[in-house]
Amino acid sequence: MAEAAPDGLPPADGLGPALDEPIFGRAAIVGVGLIGSSLARVIRRKRLAREIALFDASPEVRARARELGLGDVVPDSLAEAVAGAGFVILCTPVGAMATVAAKMAPHLAPGAIVSDVGSVKASVTTELAAVLPPHVALAPAHPVAGTEQSGPDAGFATLFRNRWTILTPPDGADPAAVDRTRRFWEGAGARVELMTPEHHDLVLAITSHVPHLIAYNIVGTASDLEDQARAEVIKFSAGGFRDFTRIAASDPVMWRDIFLANKDAVLEMLGRFTEDLTALQRMIRRGDGEGLEALFTRTRAIRRGIIDLGQETAAPDFGRRSGEEA
Numbered sequence: 001m002a003e004a005a006p007d008g009l010p011p012a013d014g015l016g017p018a019l020d021e022p023i024f025g026r027a028a029i030v031g032v033g034l035i036g037s038s039l040a041r042v043i044r045r046k047r048l049a050r051e052i053a054l055f056d057a058s059p060e061v062r063a064r065a066r067e068l069g070l071g072d073v074v075p076d077s078l079a080e081a082v083a084g085a086g087f088v089i090l091c092t093p094v095g096a097m098a099t100v101a102a103k104m105a106p107h108l109a110p111g112a113i114v115s116d117v118g119s120v121k122a123s124v125t126t127e128l129a130a131v132l133p134p135h136v137a138l139a140p141a142h143p144v145a146g147t148e149q150s151g152p153d154a155g156f157a158t159l160f161r162n163r164w165t166i167l168t169p170p171d172g173a174d175p176a177a178v179d180r181t182r183r184f185w186e187g188a189g190a191r192v193e194l195m196t197p198e199h200h201d202l203v204l205a206i207t208s209h210v211p212h213l214i215a216y217n218i219v220g221t222a223s224d225l226e227d228q229a230r231a232e233v234i235k236f237s238a239g240g241f242r243d244f245t246r247i248a249a250s251d252p253v254m255w256r257d258i259f260l261a262n263k264d265a266v267l268e269m270l271g272r273f274t275e276d277l278t279a280l281q282r283m284i285r286r287g288d289g290e291g292l293e294a295l296f297t298r299t300r301a302i303r304r305g306i307i308d309l310g311q312e313t314a315a316p317d318f319g320r321r322s323g324e325e326a
Contacts, residue, residue, distance in 0.1 A: 053073070
């Protein structure tokens with residue numbers, strides 16, 4: 001039987017035993033939403049750090065984090081949270097990261113590693129490097145995991161299990177800091193890959209950002225229908241539209257910042273998508289059944305490949321069970 005989590009959460013099956021020796025002394029998490037609260041839970045569950053410090057700009061979120069027992073300390077100031085931390089993880093929207101990093105910079109300990117969980121890397125990495133002091137190391141990361149839920153109650157320790165975390169060290173990054181960050185994420189249950197920030201942004205534009213944009217657009221189109229038609233769309237929503245609404249329910253501030261920060265890669269992928277959509281429209285207009293079947297056969301194989309890699313299951317309900325990640 002899996003070991004129960006010390007914070008009273010259900011057993012974190014599949015995460016293995018806690019580490020004998022923590023990777024960090026104090027880990028500070030800035031931003032206690034889905035990702036930040038999940039990190040707090042898995043850090044405690046796996047003993048990835050001896051002490052967990054949490055900070056969030058919202059007094060209500062800080063109060064809730066204390067109620068849930070997510071951190072050893074949840075101070076009311078950013079400076080106090082990061083002071084003495086060997087590992088600081090920014091879990092704020094990407095548009096706020098540089099501002100937050102500048103505020104905490106004077107309080108960072110020499111040798112501290114600063115990381116993040118942002119879905120955009122090139123612009124954010126440049127901005128962080130510009131405001132962080134030279135006595136700290138920058139080791140950006142992006143855990144490709146999440147749900148449409150947000151807030152400190154939404155997190156769970158197994159969110160990162162068997163999911164990819166992409167490390168995007170900038171030029172000249174400290175190899176030791178990158179290695180410790182890699183070991184941290186592996187300890188959290190993730191599979192780790194290294195990419196350049198620019199390549200990461202191009203890949204995520206098509207695998208994550210553009211799909212979210214399409215979901216927002218489709219659900220927005222439905223909301224623009226006349227009242228009767230809109231009610232019927234909601235009432236008779238089949239699996240496809242239902243799952244689009246799940247994606248479109250994601251944090252609007254987070255996704256606003258992602259699209260603005262990664263606009264070049266998103267626009268490039270959106271251009272390719274528009275060309276392919278035009279070709280599909282042409283097939284339908286011309287009655288090209290062979291072309292449609294060939295396209296659908298090819299795209300079906302992508303789904304099977306994702307399942308074969310263990311990033312999804314063939315189970316009903318979009319491959320998820322209650323309480324598991326999106």
